[in-house]
Amino acid sequence: MLNEGKARDQLEDILNDPEYQAYHKDPGFFSELWDKALEAIAKAIEAIFPAVEPTARASSIILIGIIACLIIALVVITIVLISRRVKRRKLNESKPLQSMNELEWSYERHMKEAETFAASGNHSQATRHMFLALLLYFHEREWLKAMVWKTNWDYYDELRKVNKEWADRFYRLAIVFDQVAYGEREVDAPEYVSFRDEAIELIRDKGHES
Incomplete structure (x- = not known):
């Protein structure tokens, strides 16, 4: 019982520690940014479809979809740019007309x-x-x-x-x-x-x- 009581006291001390409280209250930059993005998407859904009540899950799915589309677009653009650079290099910058x-x-x-x-x-x-x-x-x-x-x-x-x-x-x-x-x-x-x-x-x- 003494060990159990001592463990409980240590846990309470940890939970009450100012550093833990600060970490618990501050979700971090990316977490805060994510929450703001979800809030913006929820507001957009409400504006477009007033009769629909957006849920956190629906907003998350939409946000993930947007991020996925942006990543795909970035990959496609990168592939196109690399392809053009390779093509340009293959042509050796030659000048066909000599005179x-x-x-x-x-x-x-x-x-x-x-x-x-x-x-x-x-x-x-x-x-x-x-x-x-x-x-x-x-x-x-x-x-x-x-x-x-x-x-x-x-x-x-x-x-x-x-x-x-x-x-x-x-x-x-x-x-x-x-x-x-x-x-x-x-x-x-x-x-x-x-x-x-x-x-x-x-x-x-x-x-x-x-």
Whole structure:
């Protein structure tokens, strides 16, 4: 009994201790913020649905849902930003037009030059001119503005504002062009034909006329 009485006295001392009382009375910043958020949601429910009496459980569920939506939105935005950064890095900030002379050529002339190089077996140079043909075709249609100082990422970004599908297809071809331009890749005949056909398909796309 003495031990039991002593334990009870110690417990009472702890409960009456000023530090314990202060901790018990002060729920903490986040707890207080949570309570205020619940109160705001309850008021909003009352304002929108006067006949409904909001409960603490309903307010908590709504608040959790809002927080979950914000987290999901943040994750999606982060993924999009990372994806764009990766895409930009892949394009190596290359400038496809090396001189004003290339800019002054028509896209048809670049296509003919591409076929000349392909016939001589230089498929890497053929690929380069075919890409410039596509770039200048888009320039002539005024879907982007070709300039010597611009990078493929600049062109991709401009084209994306006109048509996202064309921009994505242009991007894939731009990656191959960059690899060829930086000497990372040699293009053989089948690869060139595939590249050429994709570029020509974009140039002849009937959707361009709409």
